[in-house]
Amino acid sequence: MKKLIVIAAALLIGMQANAQLIFNGGYLHATENSTFTEKLTSGDVTVSGTDLLDGFYAGAKYRIGLDSITEGLSLAPGANVSFLFGRHAQMDVFDPLDDKAVMNQIALNAPLHIQYLFEVTPDFKLEAWAGPTFQFGIYDRVIDTDDNPTMIYNQYKTIPGTVKSREIAARNRFNLYLGIGLGVEVSELIHVNVGYDFGLLNLSTNPNGKVTRNILRIGLGYNF
DSSP, rough: OOOHHHHHHHHHHHHTOOOEEEEEEEEEEEEEEEEEEEEETEEEEEEEEEEEEEEEEEEEEEEEOOOOTTEEEEEEEEEEEEEEEEEOOOTTTTTTOOTTTTEEEEEEEEEEEEEEEEEEEETTEEEEEEHHHHHHEEEEEEETSSSSSEEEEESSSSSOSSSGGGGGOOOOSSEEEEEEEEEETTTTTTEEEEEEEEEOOOOBTTTTEOOOOOOOEEEEEEEE
8 A cells, every 4th residue: 555655656746747837828710500400380491500700718738747658748637718709690581690690708618638749859849639628608698789779698598589499599508629739849938739629519408409619729838
C-alpha cells in the first residue's frame, strides 16, 4: 500500500512539474443544421435550414505533461466562454422567424483534450489534439425585428409556432462535441491553431425536429 502511495505521489509531482497554464481565445464560425417534420392534415412534410453564426471565445487550459507515457503527450482540460451571433435562415412559410431575426448565444465550454507536441526545432513545435468538449448554454436569444413591436424569444423556453409541430421549439442547454485540431507552438510561448468540433447531441426538444451544431475555431494562445 505504501509503495502505491509513493508511486502515485511521484506521478503527481512529475505531472505538476510538466504542467503549463495557457490562456487562449479566437474566432468561431458555427453551422446549425435544423430539420423539422410538419404534421399537416395533407401529410407529413420535412423542411430543413442552416443558420450561420460567427463569434469568438476566450478562456484557458491547463496542459499536464504525460511524458511518463510518451514524450510530447499531454492532457489538456480547460474552460472558456463562447459568444455567437448571426441571422436566422427561414425554412418555410410556417417558420415563425424570418431572415431578419437575429440570434445571440453565450455558452460555457469545458474541453478535455489529449495533445501531442512534435519538436521540429527547440523554438518551433507542431501540435495536434483530439477530444470532447462539454457545453452548457447560458444565453440564447432570437430578436425578431420584423414584429411590431420587436419580439425577443428565449430559445430555452417555448417559441410560439404557426404549426402544431413547431409549438415546442425550446433548445437544450447541454451539448457534447468531439473535436480535432492542429497548430504550432513558437518559442514555447505562442500558439496558433485551427480546430473543428462536431456536435453530437440534438439541441431541439421538439420530438419532430433535430438541430445540430458544428464549430470551426481559429485560435491564439499564450503560455504562462
